[in-house]
Amino acid sequence: MGIFKFNTLVCALSLLSLFNLNFVESSHHVFLHLQSKSKHVVDVKQQGRTAYHFQPPKHWINGLSLSLSICEYSLSLNDDNDPAIFPSKPFDQFGCWSGSATVLPGNKPVILYTGIVDSNDTQNFAVPANLSDPFLRHWIKPDSNPLIVADDFVNKTAFRDPTTAWMTPDGHWRITIGGRRKHRGMSFLYRSRDFFRWTKAKHPLHSMAATGNWECPDFFPVSTDAAVGLDTSAIGPKVKHVFKVSLDLTRYEYYTIGTYDLESDRYVPDKDTIDGWKGLRFDYGNFYASKSFFDPSKNRRILWGWANESDSTDKDVEKGWAGIQLIPRTIVLDPSGKQLLQWPIEELESLRAENMELGNFELEQGEKADVEVTFSFDSLDKAEPFNETWDRHDAEKICREKKSTVGGGLGPFGLATLASKKLEEFTPVFFRIFKDKDKHLVLMCSDASMSSIEEDKTKMVNGKDAYRPSFGGFVYVDLTDMKISLRSLIDNSVVESFAAGGKTVITSRVYPTMALYGDAHLYAFNNGTETVQIESLSAWSMDKPNHMNQELKD
Ligand SMILES: *[C@@H]1O[C@H](CO)[C@@H](O)[C@H](O)[C@H]1NC(C)=O
Ligand SMILES: *[C@@H]1O[C@H](CO)[C@@H](O)[C@H](O)[C@H]1NC(C)=O
Ligand SMILES: *[C@@H]1O[C@H](CO)[C@@H](O)[C@H](O)[C@H]1NC(C)=O
Ligand SMILES: *[C@@H]1O[C@H](CO)[C@@H](O)[C@H](O)[C@H]1NC(C)=O
Numbered sequence: 395m396g397i398f399k400f401n402t403l404v405c406a407l408s409l410l411s412l413f414n415l416n417f418v419e420s421s422h423h424v425f426l427h428l429q430s431k432s433k434h435v436v437d438v439k440q441q442g443r444t445a446y447h448f449q450p451p452k453h454w455i456n457g458l459s460l461s462l463s464i465c466e467y468s469l470s471l472n473d474d475n476d477p478a479i480f481p482s483k484p485f486d487q488f489g490c491w492s493g494s495a496t497v498l499p500g501n502k503p504v505i506l507y508t509g510i511v512d513s514n515d516t517q518n519f520a521v522p523a524n525l526s527d528p529f530l531r532h533w534i535k536p537d538s539n540p541l542i543v544a545d546d547f548v549n550k551t552a553f554r555d556p557t558t559a560w561m562t563p564d565g566h567w568r569i570t571i572g573g574r575r576k577h578r579g580m581s582f583l584y585r586s587r588d589f590f591r592w593t594k595a596k597h598p599l600h601s602m603a604a605t606g607n608w609e610c611p612d613f614f615p616v617s618t619d620a621a622v623g624l625d626t627s628a629i630g631p632k633v634k635h636v637f638k639v640s641l642d643l644t645r646y647e648y649y650t651i652g653t654y655d656l657e658s659d660r661y662v663p664d665k666d667t668i669d670g671w672k673g674l675r676f677d678y679g680n681f682y683a684s685k686s687f688f689d690p691s692k693n694r695r696i697l698w699g700w701a702n703e704s705d706s707t708d709k710d711v712e713k714g715w716a717g718i719q720l721i722p723r724t725i726v727l728d729p730s731g732k733q734l735l736q737w738p739i740e741e742l743e744s745l746r747a748e749n750m751e752l753g754n755f756e757l758e759q760g761e762k763a764d765v766e767v768t769f770s771f772d773s774l775d776k777a778e779p780f781n782e783t784w785d786r787h788d789a790e791k792i793c794r795e796k797k798s799t800v801g802g803g804l805g806p807f808g809l810a811t812l813a814s815k816k817l818e819e820f821t822p823v824f825f826r827i828f829k830d831k832d833k834h835l836v837l838m839c840s841d842a843s844m845s846s847i848e849e850d851k852t853k854m855v856n857g858k859d860a861y862r863p864s865f866g867g868f869v870y871v872d873l874t875d876m877k878i879s880l881r882s883l884i885d886n887s888v889v890e891s892f893a894a895g896g897k898t899v900i901t902s903r904v905y906p907t908m909a910l911y912g913d914a915h916l917y918a919f920n921n922g923t924e925t926v927q928i929e930s931l932s933a934w935s936m937d938k939p940n941h942m943n944q945e946l947k948d
């Protein structure tokens with residue numbers, strides 16, 4: 395086993411001010427005490443707080459609504475940390491849940507979001523209070539809300555998360571809203587001429603049997619011939635569509651690639667894709683309630699997901715905050731046309747502080763780092779045979795069985811992140827290559843099971859075990875050049891890892907007790923019999939975006 399150690403120091407602060415998003419307090423479970431806007435003082439424990447991932451100063455978040463200003467985005471909380479949209483009106487008094495922004499002609503942004511009344515979901519709109527404010531900090535929720543209420547064919551308690559609207563060539567707006575009919579997941583379709591009076595289409599945009607309630611549907615075009623993003627209304631011969639849902643039952647998301655059939659006004663997934671539980675995921679780890687939006691200033695589509703805490707609700711209350719937004723990712727169609735590629739937005743690189751090239755150094759500030767590594771090998775001969783009893787769509791199960799501590803042939807090799815000096819605690823992110831019938835199959839795992847030596851504090855409520863899954867996904871990568879790359883974004887309690895240029899992504903939330911602050915290390919390892927070289931490696935310690943220093947000083 396080869397161990398490389400990296401060491402670096404934190405440097406001066408740099409600036410990240412590129413997102414203009416307005417923060418919707420939202421939740422799919424109602425934690426009123428966390429959702430309340432009151433300013434009672436909470437003892438915010440700093441442990442587990444992320445440094446360069448966005449998280450609420452207090453309370454609970456999941457899902458954001460993105461509002462686009464003309465050229466720039468910048469993370470904007472109000473001066474007093476008030477969220478832009480919070481429960482305050484009869485039509486949303488029990489909660490403001492996820493929504494999306496649409497920019498209407500004349501550069502007028504409108505947010506559509508779900509408001510909760512009793513336990514009924516309604517769709518509401520909000521408009522900027524001051525269109526000249528470049529950060530669009532304040533929003534008005536007109537009293538003409540709610541905009542859309544469920545009809546008799548829609549279950550009122552499962553009817554939420556309107557998408558960004560797109561306009562079809564007939565000049566009419568469309569949105570889709572998640573829900574269910576019995577066990578069938580539904581993405582209801584609504585049409586409007588003027589954006590304010592909406593009519594439900596007789597059929598959904600898409601639906602799928604036995605998938606349960608659909609949350610946060612997302613529907614957007616991707617270019618088949620250029621690595622650029624497209625406006626949500628784009629359509630044409632070189633355009634495919636992506637449809638994603640968050641499955642309430644499994645708490646995972648999946649997506650398919652397909653065609654938007656304008657004639658029938660339906661989305662049709664490509665023939666050979668899996669439309670259900672075992673489908674492709676943006677992220678095979680802790681990632682939910684994601685939304686994408688088009689950024690016209692850089693012609694890119696940006697995906698933004700949320701990760702919950704993996705400790706107990708009690709602990710979240712004690713900490714005073716819960717949930718983080720993951721690093722936004724650009725998404726494009728893979729040249730194969732069969733999946734998407736994701737990559738952290740380039741602005742993240744402005745937070746890179748000290749750069750360490752490969753060498754024998756120790757990474758003292760390994761608790762917040764951005765690491766890019768390429769592993770190479772000379773032969774695939776030692777790849778272990780793929781066990782015929784394994785399911786080719788259940789990578790997670792194989793990761794549970796074949797941990798990084800279980801020796802192999804070609805792999806396991808990868809990075810041990812957030813590691814204590816002697817590996818009492820660590821979160822390994824690694825590959826293992828199998829020989830399948832006529833090809834090789836690359837498994838990627840991100841294993842939280844050894845991430846913390848502490849048992850009690852991370853115990854779940856009701857005496858359940860701590861949630862420390864070994865997440866897994868397959869990487870459909872061509873191995874002819876005998877290499878595979880990995881990028882990991884490490885930030886105290888989160889590890890986001892991108893394999894093979896973003897073909898497969900896995901996020902883990904972890905709560906180390908030893909591998910903290912100056913004692914978090916990063917190692918590269920190989921526990922297979924085949925020699926694996928590190929062809930290149932760059933690691934950076936990461937700065938905080940400057941606004942976070944201000945917001946999170948307490
Ligand atoms: C919620 O929906 C139920 C079922 O349709 C209805 O009886 C109830 O009046 C609704 N509540 C509100 C506050 O609209
Ligand atoms: C609107 O925002 C602009 C730019 O920040 C500011 O100058 C102006 O005073 C604001 N108007 C109101 C009514 O707050
Ligand atoms: C509506 O959905 C809720 C859960 O979201 C479920 O408990 C209820 O039975 C459903 N009602 C109907 C009429 O299907
Ligand atoms: C394949 O996996 C099954 C179930 O984990 C196990 O019982 C069996 O021994 C494995 N077979 C081989 C050849 O490793």
Ligand SMILES: *[C@@H]1O[C@H](CO)[C@@H](O)[C@H](O)[C@H]1NC(C)=O
Binds near residue numbers: 822921
């Ligand atoms: C590699 O395997 C050995 C033996 O099981 C184990 O002690 C070590 O922790 C493993 N390394 C990693 C990074 O899992």
Ligand SMILES: *[C@H]1O[C@@H](CO)[C@H](O)[C@@H](O)[C@@H]1NC(C)=O
Binds near residue numbers: 702703704
């Ligand atoms: C995050 O928390 C863990 C532990 O409570 C649950 O098991 C997950 O289902 C949950 N994930 C989401 C997306 O809510």
